[in-house]
Amino acid sequence: MLLKGKVALVTGGGTGIGKGVVEALAREGAHIAIAAADFVESAANQYGSKNIGGYTAAKKLAAELQANGTEAIAVEANITKVADAGQMVKATVERFGRLDILINAAGLITCKQVADLTEADWDAVVDTNAKGTFITNQAVIAQMKQQGGGRIINFSSIAGKTGYPGLAHYCASKFAVIGFTNALAKELVRDNITVNAIAPGIVATEMWVNLRKAWANPGESEEESYQRNVQAMIPQGVDQTPEDMAKAVLFFIDSPHVTGQTLNVDGGCS
Known part of the structure; x- marks a missing residue:
C-alpha cells in the first residue's frame, strides 16, 4: 500500500471531497486525523446555518474507518482559528507520533452579486478558504521540517482561475489559495516539503x-x-467526483519532485 505507516491530516474530511480523499487514503494504508467543525461564526455558507455539522460527520467517518481496521481519529477544529489549528496538529502527533501529509479540503461558498455582499459574507468565505489555508499550512511546517519532509495539498477551484458572476468573494479566496500555494512551495523547497493545490470543476x-x-x-x-x-x-x-480528486491527491503525495503546482481536475473546462 502506498501510504502504509504514513499519517495524514485532512481538514473538512467528514463530508464531500474531503470524505472521498479520506476514504482513498485509508485504502492506501494511512493513519488519518479528520479535522472539522460543527459550528462557525456566520451562517454565510452553503449550509445556510452556523451549525455545519462537520465534526459530527468526521466522528461518524472515523468510527466507520476504525471498524474496518484503519487507525483514525476525529479532531474538532475551526481552521480560521490559530489555536484550533495548532491543537489539531498536536492531537494528530500525540495520537500517531508524526504528521506526513496535510490535505486542506475545508471550504465555504455563498452566491451573491458584489453589490449585495455584506462584510460578513465576504469574511465568512475568505476567512475559511484563504486565511484557513494559511493557518493550517503554517501549523504543520515545524512538524514536517523536524521529520525531514512532508506533503501539503490545498484545494482551490476552477473559480480560482476564472471569475464567475455571483462568486467574486469565493473566486478571490480561491485565487488566493493558488498564489499562496506557489509561494509557500518555494519557501519550503529545500526542506523536502512539497506544496501543491487541486482545482476541482463541478x-x-x-x-x-x-x-x-x-x-x-x-x-x-x-x-x-x-x-x-x-x-x-x-x-x-x-x-467530477470526490474519487477524481482523491486520485490527484495520491499523485501529489507520490511525486516528490512536483511542487508549487495547481492541477485542474475539471473535465477540460480550463
Missing part, C-alpha cells in the same frame, strides 16, 4: 446544492439547473 457536494438553487432559471428544477451548468461549463459533459 462536484455534486453541498456547495453545488447551494449553487444549483442560485443559478436555476425560472421554472427550472434544481437537478435541471445542475445538469445544464455541467453541460455548459464542462467540455466532457460530466461532473
